[in-house]
Amino acid sequence: QKEVEQDPGPLSVPEGAIVSLNCTYSNSAFQYFMWYRQYSRKGPELLMYTYSSGNKEDGRFTAQVDKSSKYISLFIRDSQPSDSATYLCAMSPTGANSKLTFGKGITLSVRP
Amino acid sequence: DTGVSQNPRHKITKRGQNVTFRCDPISEHNRLYWYRQTLGQGPEFLTYFQNEAQLEKSRLLSDRFSAERPKGSFSTLEIQRTEQGDSAMYLCASSSAVGGWDNSPLHFGNGTRLTVT
Helix, strand or coil: CCEEEEECCEEEECCCCCCCEEECCCCCCCCCEEEECCCCCCCCCCEEECCCCCCEECCCEEEEEEECCEEEEECCCCCCCHCCCCEEEECCCCCCCCCCCCCCEEEEEEEE | CCCEEEEEEEEEEEECCCCEEEEECCCCCCCEEEEEEECCCCCEEEEECCCCEEEEEECCCCCCCCCEEECCCCCEEEECCCCHCEEEEEEEEECCCCCCCCCCCEEEEECCCCCCC
C-alpha cells in the first residue's frame, strides 16, 4: 500500500460544476498538506497549503483536512475550463518543503 | 521572471550515455530539491540540499546518479550510463528555510524531460 492514495481519474465535469478531489494517507505523522496543480509539460504549482486539521478557503478553492480519518479534500467551486489540469496532493511530517510525498495525481477536464 | 529555471527542457540520449541537468533556484532560496516524475505518477523525492550541503538522498538515487550544489546556488544532476528506465521528468524545486523553520512551500521548475532510447 502506498503512503498516499489519490482517487483514480480522469475526471470530466461541465463548466460551473463543483469538483471534489480526495486523497487518503496511512502515515499518521503527516501534518502538512498541500495541493499542487500541474498543467501539461509544466512543473507543479502550489494551490493550497494547510497545517494539521481544518479547512482553508482561497477564492473558488477550499482545502479540508481530517487527520482522524487520514483524509484530505480539495473542492473547486464554479469550475472553469482553465481549471483543466492534473491535481496532486502532497504531504509531509516535518514541513511543507521537506521530502514531500505525493499522490499519483488526478487529471481534471472541465468542459465548456 | 524569477522562478526556478531548469535546462535543458528536453534531452534525448542513447542508452549508456551520460547526461547532466542544471537547476537555477529562486535566488533567495537556500533549499533545493530534485524530484523525478514518470508518466501518470506523482513526483518522487530524490535528494535535497540546504545551501551547498546535500542533506538527504532517497534510495531511488542509485550510484549512477550524482547531484551537486557547489556554491549553494545552482545545482546539477548527472546520470551516468543511462538506462531506458531513467526516462522521466526531472523536477527541481526550491524553498527558503529561515531560522530552522521548515514551513516554506516548494516552488517547482518546469522540469527536464529525459528520453533514453
